[in-house]
Amino acid sequence: MPNKTPRIAVDAMGGDHGLTGIVSAAVSAAKKGTPITLVGDEYMIRSELEKLDTGSCTIDVVHASQVVTMEDKPADAMRKKKDSSIQVACRLVKDGLADGVVSAGNSGATVAAGMFIIGRINGVLRPGMAGILPTEKKPMVLIDVGANVDSKPEHLFQYGIMADVFARDVLGFKNPRIGILTIGEEEGKGNSLVKTTYNMLKSSSLNFVGNIEGRDIFTGDVDVAVCDGFVGNVALKLSEGLANSLGNLLKGELKRDIVSKIGAMLAMKAFKRFGRLVDKSEYGGAPLLGLKGIVLVCHGKADSLAIERAIEMAARFVKNDAVAHLKEGLAAHSEITESTL
Amino acid sequence: MPNKTPRIAVDAMGGDHGLTGIVSAAVSAAKKGTPITLVGDEYMIRSELEKLDTGSCTIDVVHASQVVTMEDKPADAMRKKKDSSIQVACRLVKDGLADGVVSAGNSGATVAAGMFIIGRINGVLRPGMAGILPTEKKPMVLIDVGANVDSKPEHLFQYGIMADVFARDVLGFKNPRIGILTIGEEEGKGNSLVKTTYNMLKSSSLNFVGNIEGRDIFTGDVDVAVCDGFVGNVALKLSEGLANSLGNLLKGELKRDIVSKIGAMLAMKAFKRFGRLVDKSEYGGAPLLGLKGIVLVCHGKADSLAIERAIEMAARFVKNDAVAHLKEGLAAHSEITESTL
Structure with a gap:
């Protein structure tokens, strides 16, 4: 309906x-x-x-x-x-x-x-929690950010399917680029979980763009990054912590001499615009898909x-009607999902 | 010698x-x-x-x-x-x-x-690669940042022992606070790898401070964070990428109006000091311990x-003489290490 x-x-x-x-x-x-x-x-x-x-x-x-x-x-x-x-x-x-x-x-x-x-x-198999992160371009989806740890390839594969639907239906992306978060650019890099998931995603009908590394998350060149909930949660909280700490360090330095202080006041508008760009409130919550x-x-x-x-x-x-689309997406890929069970 | x-x-x-x-x-x-x-x-x-x-x-x-x-x-x-x-x-x-x-x-x-x-x-059992990250206070050590993936608890435990020696001998820390990187503050949170490692670290003579989350890395409240090489590598590269992207976004905003531009020029000294604080060059390499x-x-x-x-x-x-100290540290904890083999 x-x-x-x-x-x-x-x-x-x-x-x-x-x-x-x-x-x-x-x-x-x-x-x-x-x-x-x-x-x-x-x-x-x-x-x-x-x-x-x-x-x-x-x-x-x-x-x-x-x-x-x-x-x-x-x-x-x-x-x-x-x-x-x-x-x-x-x-x-x-x-x-x-x-x-x-x-x-x-x-x-x-x-x-x-x-x-x-x-x-x-x-x-397992609902996944999607984190929505601001990037240099459009927001991106990191899934799972902590609903499950010790995940299996079929879980990660389903996260990819579900985040694809979410990115289309809720974020309005046309053909979301799905990547798998790992520690090297080339095929075959990563741990055993990633390697199996890679092959599953590759044989799916998703717009799979292959491996992405931690440094690619914030460039905005990929729309969805799939990972285990442990990795995703560390990544999410680390990003939050790093952004805070960088902000604190910069504020400290801007206050340390009077000319910088004046400069910072003049640049306040830019800092505010910047703040809005990276504001977590913009995507207020993490959907459990x-x-x-x-x-x-x-x-x-x-x-x-x-x-x-x-x-x-x-x-x-x-x-x-995202629930209906989730059902369709999952059903269309059930053969690949079941191949590893 | x-x-x-x-x-x-x-x-x-x-x-x-x-x-x-x-x-x-x-x-x-x-x-x-x-x-x-x-x-x-x-x-x-x-x-x-x-x-x-x-x-x-x-x-x-x-x-x-x-x-x-x-x-x-x-x-x-x-x-x-x-x-x-x-x-x-x-x-x-x-x-x-x-x-x-x-x-x-x-x-x-x-x-x-x-x-x-x-x-x-x-x-x-496995050499571990230590990343040295700037924080709001002193630098901290994240180990392993990618020498091994699919690690076992005894590997993580040894990373803790080795990073302790490194932090003492090379960074000059008196009694390094060792934490385990996970996704919740309380004991018993995390995946199965973390839970077993937690108990090993707890029974050691290291200054173990328990679980730390991604957001605690950059506050400087812990000196060593132990994790699997997959997680550590993602964390390291994500930090690099996020710092770059935040820099790009801020630069973009500072250039968007003339007053902010002037402000940014005046604050240049502070930006430079900030740049030195977060400069990767300061700790030029990752030691393989x-x-x-x-x-x-x-x-x-x-x-x-x-x-x-x-x-x-x-x-x-x-x-x-860190190699000698590594040997001593490993030998002193061999019983705990072997308990899980």
């Missing part, structure tokens, strides 16, 4: 910043036309909503009596917090009352709730803009 | 920039007191030397009739190019005519020559300063 109006369930209780920013992001997205269901402590949510001009937007509230904290272990949270906002949100999708979930809460628990409540698309609905996992530190962007991404995913 | 004067064999034929920069780096290091043997095409090397003021420095030249190119496969290079500069340089160490090797040539071939000609220290001598693998793009710094590192390694 393509082009339906998607309803997104937003976990109001997740995130390091409390629910003020989340509720205001939800209102903002609702005003732009996406129906929202806010899930969490009803009293707290309604108090936040009262402060905002909600006008004629479609916002429902569904109460959830429990909250998963950042310290909870995913397995414990699954078992002991069945009425937590994230589980209630996922149940809305399962029951057809919402089409997607956005949460900035405990990512492990969010992944677990998505997998066990919403459930996997038939044939998906392979479920019967869409779950957007936001950073615990996500601000209101990031949450709003994540809601928009989830809505675009549903509008463009 | 501690505190001896080390002689370093420099591969004059490696690197993307030709031998001019390499020879001048060698002369510069020799002038500061490190005896050098330049290895490669004797005629070419002597022509370069003639252009420089070599004064009273100790520089020998040893002829090698072959050159390993960047395109050569390491195994082919080992077999077919026995008189290549890198093999001749390693043979000098094997024969006691030099104490260490510096090369900016084909890194795979350099690692292979080091392993098969100089040979491993008794008990070393675990051999009966030291091999410094430089980036193909290494400039003259980087090569000179690499020569200095190699010399410091020998002067401080």
Whole structure:
């Protein structure tokens, strides 16, 4: 059922910043036309909503009596917090009352709730989490960024198929260039996981461009890079950390003499434009691909803009019928996937 | 035999920039007191030397009739190019005519020559390549950055022991903080490789600080991060690529309006200081640890300063008797290492 109006369930209780920013992001997205269901402590949510001009937007509230904290272990949270906002949100999708979930809460628990409540698309071996990174040109997709570790070639192969659909349906790429992240440019370079996956991708109908190295991620010359969740998560967090540290070092140097200080003030406009280019909020969340609905996992530190962007991404995913396209893509490649099982 | 004067064999034929920069780096290091043997095409090397003021420095030249190119496969290079500069340089160490090797040539071939000609220290399972990264504070060591992929816990454990010695003897750290690179802060997070290695490091006498994430690498709060060569190589190249891309994006924005342009010119001093802070040349090469001598693998793009710094590192390694300390460290931990074999 393509082009339906998607309803997104937003976990109001997740995130390091409390629910003020989340509720205001939800209102903002609702005003732009996406129906929202806010899930969490009803009293707290309604108090936040009262402060905002909600006008004629479609916002429902569904109460959830429990909250998963950042310290909870995913397995414990699954078992002991069945009425937590994230589980209630996922149940809305399962029951057809919402089409997607956005949460900035405990990512492990969010992944677990998505997998066990919403459930996997038939044939998906492991859902993969896609990170969307800014590059010198367009954004690119790194998958998996930590949903699974100790992956097998067939998992990586399916990540490629799923990220291809995501890049088309949500990022609007025509014919995404899919690469495999490894440690040498030539065919046959890498570890055993990469070598087998390489051959699977090569025999697929994807626009496979071969090996890419860490240094190629940010040039924007490839649209999707496939890797194991351990590697992807290290890469994602390292990028975040390096960008921060470089920023700190540069700021320190710009303050160290008065002429540089004045120069930096004059160049403020450029620094701001630069900041927007590399702003994580622009692609607010990491989609968990392979479920019967869409779950957007936001950073615990996500601000209101990031949450709003994540809601928009989830809505675009549903509008463009990406789940159906995921099914088609996976089915078309099932023979290659099964060849290694 | 501690505190001896080390002689370093420099591969004059490696690197993307030709031998001019390499020879001048060698002369510069020799002038500061490190005896050098330049290895490669004797005629070419002597022509370069003639252009420089070599004064009273100790520089020998040893002829090698072959050159390993960047395109050569390491195994082919080992077999077919026995008189290549890198093999001749390693043979000098094997024969006691030099104490260490510096090369900016084909890194795979350099690692292979080091392993098969100089040979491993008794008990070393896999030599590991250490990358030295600038951070917000002191530099830090990431090991392994690509000598091996598909590593086992005992390999990672030995990398930790060897990097500890390197950080003490060459970087001058008193009690290096050793962490394991993984994807969560708490004990028990990561893949199966990391979990086993964690326990080995925990039961060692190293100053083990536990799990560290990608984002912690550049803060400078840990001195050594241990990881598989696949992960380390991706991390190293990604850092390089991201720093470049951020630089390009910022430069682009600074040029986009005239006020920012003027501001950037005024702040030039700060940008230069910043550039020096993050300059790769500062720690010119990646040491291959675990051999009966030291091999410094430089980036193909290494400039003259980087090569000179690499020569200095190699010399410091020998002067401080690091091979003996590696042996001691490995022997002291052999029981833990063998527990998983």
